[in-house]
Amino acid sequence: MTKPNERKLTIARAMAEAVAQEMRIDPTVFVMGEDIGALGGVYGNTRGLLDEFGTERVRDTPISETAFIGAAVGAAQDGMRPVVELMFVDFFGVCFDAIYNLMAKNIYFSGGSFRVPMVLMTSTGGGYSDAGQHSQCVYGTFAHLPGMKVVAPSNAYDAKGLMTAALRDDSPVVYMYHKGLQGMGWLGTEPGATVHVPEESYALEIGKAKIARAGSDVTIVSLGIGVHHALKAAARLAEQGVSAEVVDLVSLVPLDRETIRASVAKTGRLIVVDEDYMSYGVSGEIIASVTEHDISVLKAAPKRVAFPDVPIPFARVMEQFCLPDPDKIVAAWEQMTAA
Amino acid sequence: MSPTRDEQHWMYRMMVTSRRFEEAIAKIYFEGKTPVFNMAKGPIPGEMHLSDGQEPVAVGVCAHLEPHDVVTATHRPHHQAIAKGVDLDRMAAEIFGKATGLSGGRGGHMHIFDADVNFACSGIIAQGMGPAVGAALSRKMQGKPGVAVAFVGEGAVNQGGWHEAMNLAAVWQLPFVCVIEDNAWGISVSKRASTAVAHNHVRAAAYGIPGVRVEGNDPYAIHAAAGEAIARARAGEGPSLLEVETFRLAGHFMGDAEGYRPEGEKDALFARDPIPAMRARMLDEGSATEAELAGIEAAAAARVDAAIAFARESADPAPEDALTRVFAA
Numbered sequence: 081m082t083k084p085n086e087r088k089l090t091i092a093r094a095m096a097e098a099v100a101q102e103m104r105i106d107p108t109v110f111v112m113g114e115d116i117g118a119l120g121g122v123y124g125n126t127r128g129l130l131d132e133f134g135t136e137r138v139r140d141t142p143i144s145e146t147a148f149i150g151a152a153v154g155a156a157q158d159g160m161r162p163v164v165e166l167m168f169v170d171f172f173g174v175c176f177d178a179i180y181n182l183m184a185k186n187i188y189f190s191g192g193s194f195r196v197p198m199v200l201m202t203s204t205g206g207g208y209s210d211a212g213q214h215s216q217c218v219y220g221t222f223a224h225l226p227g228m229k230v231v232a233p234s235n236a237y238d239a240k241g242l243m244t245a246a247l248r249d250d251s252p253v254v255y256m257y258h259k260g261l262q263g264m265g266w267l268g269t270e271p272g273a274t275v276h277v278p279e280e281s282y283a284l285e286i287g288k289a290k291i292a293r294a295g296s297d298v299t300i301v302s303l304g305i306g307v308h309h310a311l312k313a314a315a316r317l318a319e320q321g322v323s324a325e326v327v328d329l330v331s332l333v334p335l336d337r338e339t340i341r342a343s344v345a346k347t348g349r350l351i352v353v354d355e356d357y358m359s360y361g362v363s364g365e366i367i368a369s370v371t372e373h374d375i376s377v378l379k380a381a382p383k384r385v386a387f388p389d390v391p392i393p394f395a396r397v398m399e400q401f402c403l404p405d406p407d408k409i410v411a412a413w414e415q416m417t418a419a
Numbered sequence: 420m421s422p423t424r425d426e427q428h429w430m431y432r433m434m435v436t437s438r439r440f441e442e443a444i445a446k447i448y449f450e451g452k453t454p455v456f457n458m459a460k461g462p463i464p465g466e467m468h469l470s471d472g473q474e475p476v477a478v479g480v481c482a483h484l485e486p487h488d489v490v491t492a493t494h495r496p497h498h499q500a501i502a503k504g505v506d507l508d509r510m511a512a513e514i515f516g517k518a519t520g521l522s523g524g525r526g527g528h529m530h531i532f533d534a535d536v537n538f539a540c541s542g543i544i545a546q547g548m549g550p551a552v553g554a555a556l557s558r559k560m561q562g563k564p565g566v567a568v569a570f571v572g573e574g575a576v577n578q579g580g581w582h583e584a585m586n587l588a589a590v591w592q593l594p595f596v597c598v599i600e601d602n603a604w605g606i607s608v609s610k611r612a613s614t615a616v617a618h619n620h621v622r623a624a625a626y627g628i629p630g631v632r633v634e635g636n637d638p639y640a641i642h643a644a645a646g647e648a649i650a651r652a653r654a655g656e657g658p659s660l661l662e663v664e665t666f667r668l669a670g671h672f673m674g675d676a677e678g679y680r681p682e683g684e685k686d687a688l689f690a691r692d693p694i695p696a697m698r699a700r701m702l703d704e705g706s707a708t709e710a711e712l713a714g715i716e717a718a719a720a721a722r723v724d725a726a727i728a729f730a731r732e733s734a735d736p737a738p739e740d741a742l743t744r745v746f747a748a
């Protein structure tokens with residue numbers, strides 16, 4: 081329900097609005113990627129930009145990710161502020177050198193004399209049977225490698241503020257948006273992601289987590305679409321008299337360990353929800369951030385609801401078996417508290 | 420050289436089978452996805468890339484291939500799979516995500532794998548190239564017969580991996596053929612907007628190998644050009660590059676409104692549909708009678724109906740089977 085002075089936008093529109101607003105005030109901002117021009121992006125996040133800014137600043141590229149992401153690094157080092165799109169994060173395989181050896185390292189290699197002010201936006205996530213080369217999150221892969229900030233909005237308000245912040249940042253930012261939150265009808269969007277977005281430009285601080293729901297019995301930490309699963313699980317737990325706090329990470333790099341630790345110190349219990357593969361990833365990092373700091377706050381062993389360590393299957397029943405969802409979060413709580 | 424009468428009949432049968440198959444898939448794809456289109460719903464969820472219009476490339480090339488020859492395909496693989504002899508029942512079941520599918524439902528339509536006829540796919544652009552070149556290398560090293568063919572779209576030729584694989588195939592003189600299906604569009608981006616040369620067959624010069632372009636989406640001309648390239652590969656004379664002008668009669672994927680196409684482009688393409696054209700030519704040249712063609716068409720339709728029925732009636736996989744087959748047994 082939209083209230084009278086509410087301005088509900090999808091994440092896709094919020095992203096495009098932030099980019100357009102920066103393009104209006106900063107002539108160095110430009111956009112490159114596959115199908116981001118006339119089509120407006122496969123996920124709608126560049127819609128309207130070509131009409132307003134033209135082909136000089138909104139550039140459809142060949143299917144040449146190594147070239148155009150590498151080119152973005154060079155342009156960024158030379159005074160531009162490129163926004164490049166990697167259509168699906170799964171495609172990082174063909175261009176990762178430009179990302180993690182160039183984009184992520186050139187500031188450091190140059191002793192800080194180079195700046196790399198660029199945004200790499202990329203879609204993540206499954207749940208719609210697109211199989212194992214078009215459904216991954218690989219949050220942990222990107223967050224693991226030093227030198228790039230990593231953000232992952234769960235709603236349109238954060239999406240706009242993070243995009244503005246990313247565009248103004250002098251360091252590279254990987255902006256990971258979940259397909260299931262984009263507001264593209266054909267993906268069956270989560271309605272909770274479409275929220276009020278102020279028209280005027282604003283920036284969020286990168287590296288700050290948010291309390292999406294306050295509670296006292298258990299902390300559920302997640303990001304992107306997992307935040308919505310966590311909120312649904314929290315609502316169900318509330319019916320059983322359990323008060324769950326939901327932490328939306330918002331940023332993976334820098335990671336807001338303070339907020340996570342403070343929440344777990346209050347609740348004494350931790351469940352991490354991550355659509356990325358379980359092992360060697362975000363879920364383990366969150367748990368380690370708590371336990372290495374002060375294990376005595378925990379009343380129970382932490383739990384993870386994450387994608388098992390297998391490629392993402394196509395068949396609906398198999399994919400749904402693997403994906404985190406509210407049921408699995410409630411089940412994790414039940415296991416955690418079973419005598 | 421023109422295809423023989425038998426080859427023509429086979430080519431026509433494969434083209435019609437492919438088209439009937441795509442028509443059946445297209446219809447079923449929308450089940451459960453209306454009135455609001457949601458890709459996740461219905462008996463065939465996920466993306467769907469149809470190959471209507473591109474059948475001549477598949478049959479013109481695969482007419483020269485044996486089951487032991489290797490083919491790698493792309494996100495748009497059905498026509499090539501059918502022409503290569505991939506089991507239609509199990510392919511249909513895979514597209515439905517059923518337990519009886521080629522991969523037990525793990526792969527879906529972009530990941531059609533059939534070891535029996537050496538067919539594999541990748542949904543990542545140009546990434547069929549390396550594995551095809553590697554198969555060609557393996558045949559050469561083992562002294563085993565067989566050639567490898569990588570089918571790619573014209574958009575793939577701007578991908579770094581494409582060039583690396585071409586060079587490798589050429590420098591090692593491998594029994595390999597790259598077939599570019601030039602349908603002029605990479606999703607919404609036209610070949611003209613993305614490609615520095617008018618046609619990609621000229622890029623063969625960069626690798627010192629023959630490069631040929633076939634215009635007109637003509638199965639006979641494709642058959643002739645592919646025959647030469649594959650014969651060269653079989654004779655140990657090294658790789659070739661073949662670019663074929665073709666077109667897609669469907670959107671990039673199902674649900675694509677194709678707003679990027681110029682007015683009227685689509686109508687002109689439908690007027691050039693290669694299947695009625697081949698039918699008319701065979702009648703015209705006397706290589707088939709009306710009754711023979713009707714027989715081929717009926718048989719193709721029956722084959723597709725049977726495959727679709729098999730897929731529909733097959734059981735879903737057990738959900739926990741998702742955790743199996745990660746490593747070789």
Ligand SMILES: Cc1ncc(C[n+]2csc(CCOP(=O)(O)OP(=O)(O)O)c2C)c(N)n1
Pocket residue numbers: 114143145167171174494495542543544571572573574575576602604605606671
């Ligand atoms: C490395 C990589 N980049 C981008 C994509 C997304 N994508 C899928 S199909 C496609 C267009 C491919 O065009 P082309 O190779 O000409 O084949 P066609 O779709 O026309 O058959 C793109 C960009 C991808 N799958 N892999």
